[in-house]
Amino acid sequence: MSSPWRIEGNRLLPSPPCKGGARGGSRRSRPNTGVRGLASLATHPLPLPFREGSFALALALLLPLALAACDREQRDMAGQPKPETAAFVAKGDPRAAEYENNAFHIAQGQRLFAWMNCSGCHSHGGGGMGPPLMDNKWRYGGKMEDIVASILYGRPNGMPDWRNKITEQQAWELAAYVRSLSGQSRKDALGARTEEMAVTPPQSLESTERNLVAEKPQSPPGEPQ
Amino acid sequence: MRAGRHEWAVALPLPLLALLSGCGGIQTIGGREGRDAALINDLFTLFCIVTGIFFAAIMAFLFAAYWRRRGWRADRMAEEDERLAAPSRGGALRVGMFLWTGAVVGGLMGLAVASFFTDRGLAHPNSDNKPVVSIELTGNQWWWDAKYHFHDPSKDFRTANELHIPLGAATYIVLKANDVIHSFWVPNLAGKQDLIPGHLNDIVLVPTRAGHYRGQCAEYCGLQHAHMALDIVVDTPADYQRWVARQQQTAPPPADPQARAGYVYFMNKQCSACHTIAGTPAGGQVAPDLTHVASRATIAAGTLPNTVGSMHAWVADPQGVKPGNNMPYIGLNADELHAVVAYLETLK
Numbered sequence: 037m038s039s040p041w042r043i044e045g046n047r048l049l050p051s052p053p054c055k056g057g058a059r060g061g062s063r064r065s066r067p068n069t070g071v072r073g074l075a076s077l078a079t080h081p082l083p084l085p086f087r088e089g090s091f092a093l094a095l096a097l098l099l100p101l102a103l104a105a106c107d108r109e110q111r112d113m114a115g116q117p118k119p120e121t122a123a124f125v126a127k128g129d130p131r132a133a134e135y136e137n138n139a140f141h142i143a144q145g146q147r148l149f150a151w152m153n154c155s156g157c158h159s160h161g162g163g164g165m166g167p168p169l170m171d172n173k174w175r176y177g178g179k180m181e182d183i184v185a186s187i188l189y190g191r192p193n194g195m196p197d198w199r200n201k202i203t204e205q206q207a208w209e210l211a212a213y214v215r216s217l218s219g220q221s222r223k224d225a226l227g228a229r230t231e232e233m234a235v236t237p238p239q240s241l242e243s244t245e246r247n248l249v250a251e252k253p254q255s256p257p258g259e260p261q
Numbered sequence: 262m263r264a265g266r267h268e269w270a271v272a273l274p275l276p277l278l279a280l281l282s283g284c285g286g287i288q289t290i291g292g293r294e295g296r297d298a299a300l301i302n303d304l305f306t307l308f309c310i311v312t313g314i315f316f317a318a319i320m321a322f323l324f325a326a327y328w329r330r331r332g333w334r335a336d337r338m339a340e341e342d343e344r345l346a347a348p349s350r351g352g353a354l355r356v357g358m359f360l361w362t363g364a365v366v367g368g369l370m371g372l373a374v375a376s377f378f379t380d381r382g383l384a385h386p387n388s389d390n391k392p393v394v395s396i397e398l399t400g401n402q403w404w405w406d407a408k409y410h411f412h413d414p415s416k417d418f419r420t421a422n423e424l425h426i427p428l429g430a431a432t433y434i435v436l437k438a439n440d441v442i443h444s445f446w447v448p449n450l451a452g453k454q455d456l457i458p459g460h461l462n463d464i465v466l467v468p469t470r471a472g473h474y475r476g477q478c479a480e481y482c483g484l485q486h487a488h489m490a491l492d493i494v495v496d497t498p499a500d501y502q503r504w505v506a507r508q509q510q511t512a513p514p515p516a517d518p519q520a521r522a523g524y525v526y527f528m529n530k531q532c533s534a535c536h537t538i539a540g541t542p543a544g545g546q547v548a549p550d551l552t553h554v555a556s557r558a559t560i561a562a563g564t565l566p567n568t569v570g571s572m573h574a575w576v577a578d579p580q581g582v583k584p585g586n587n588m589p590y591i592g593l594n595a596d597e598l599h600a601v602v603a604y605l606e607t608l609k
């Protein structure tokens with residue numbers, strides 16, 4: 037379809053009715069249709085790549101880039117034990133990366149944190165009779181593997197062991213959520229904020245382990261580590 | 262050839278009649294087995310009749326107009342318009358216009374009055390003071406958690422995915438949700454009501470005929486929304502009392518060795534962290550109560566019929582049966598599986 041408007045000087049006027057036979061002629065006298073028209077409006081002609089259909093072509097070529105976003109939510113729901121790992125949690129376990137930055141697993145961990153009443157002792161991460169989980173201090177290490185070990189095998193001063201109460205996959209999901217409490221997870225993997233009162237600023241990409249240390253004073257000398 | 266085409270056109274709506282066969286059974290909007298459902302259905306029927314009459318009248322006028330115009334030439338149309346506008350015809354047209362307007366206004370007023378009275382009727386579900394049964398129903402992804410409340414709280418019990426309610430009583434259900442919005446809908450008995458996290462809703466069921474009905478979550482709530490069904494059994498009062506007495510009992514200790522092995526597994530492994538079996542140490546609150554699981558008609562909110570075979574399938578790999586549901590794959594070996602299922606089958 038040709039445009040219902042035409043440009044004369046700097047005025048926009050309705051174009052004359054276009055009858056069948058006059059089509060070719062009117063096109064020549066009104067070059068302001070579509071991309072072609074836009075280009076001619078510019079005082080200086082644009083360099084070749086920006087002219088005519090090249091725009092659309094370039095856009096189309098960029099589209100496949102969107103595919104890069106497609107591996108975002110891999111949901112491993114079956115959660116069957118992976119052959120490459122022994123039951124015992126070793127350092128450098130390949131599962132750490134897999135769980136830590138996965139939105140689905142973090143969300144499941146959040147659900148389990150409530151279900152297993154971790155809040156009863158850790159109070160939504162702020163700490164109660166159990167230590168806070170949203171600060172940068174770890175008694176037994178803050179890596180995924182350390183946290184999974186804390187959960188599965190318990191810790192001597194009152195952390196129960198959950199080995200037979202939850203599955204191994206659930207322990208990894210819990211650990212992923214525990215790490216997200218202090219903002220260690222990738223921002224795009226974080227779920228919605230919880231409804232509980234929080235003592236830390238909203239989870240964000242900025243509060244990584246390093247600047248948490250920088251922001252907060254270390255425990256004063258004399259306090260037990 | 263031409264005649265053949267027309268016959269086809271006439272036959273086209275016929276398969277639609279087959280859809281009518283869906284209007285019956287345990288889950289149908291045509292059901293009238295509850296007081297509310299009957300009220301709503303009466304109103305719906307009235308709407309269908311009134312709007313149907315008007316639709317037929319409009320179609321009749323439309324086709325009459327087509328019929329008269331057929332084959333007329335344009336120059337004769339002006340002539341005809343003049344004839345219609347002539348003063349001699351004006352009287353008839355005006356009377357017709359008044360009649361038609363009156364019929365439309367009267368019809369709409371009638372429907373408005375009828376909806377008003379239906380609405381009043383729904384707002385007073387227990388106007389004849391029937392005895393009240395009180396249930397607290399919580400929606401979870403993707404199952405229903407039910408608590409029956411009694412005057413004596415020690416008689417309260419918990420069950421899942423299957424409600425029994427008595428004839429001749431008003432069942433007052435408080436609706437809650439734990440995670441996302443769900444909707445309670447048993448079309449044979451009443452309309453829909455949403456279950457909203459952090460908010461209390463309620464609905465009253467007054468069944469008028471004993472039978473087995475099916476409800477369904479009616480608000481999309483995630484991956485397994487389609488597998489979130491609810492069995493509703495309307496019992497005679499005597500049957501209902503028997504059912505309640507049974508549900509109030511705690512689970513008996515397992516008798517045979519296999520079931521005992523299953524009991525030991527259940528109590529010492531993951532199962533007891535999520536599930537409750539009354540009368541045992543298993544007290545998890547986040548999954549269906551299994552105290553009388555073997556007495557229910559289905560497992561996993563209507564996903565499978567409750568048979569020994571499907572119980573094996575479910576416990577062995579719940580994620581294969583209902584992907585994404587919140588019971589994890591646990592990985593029991595064959596002996597453990599048989600033992601646990603043997604134990605679950607004793608929970609009648």
Ligand SMILES: [Cu+2]
Nearest residue numbers: 478480482486
């Ligand atoms: Cu749903």
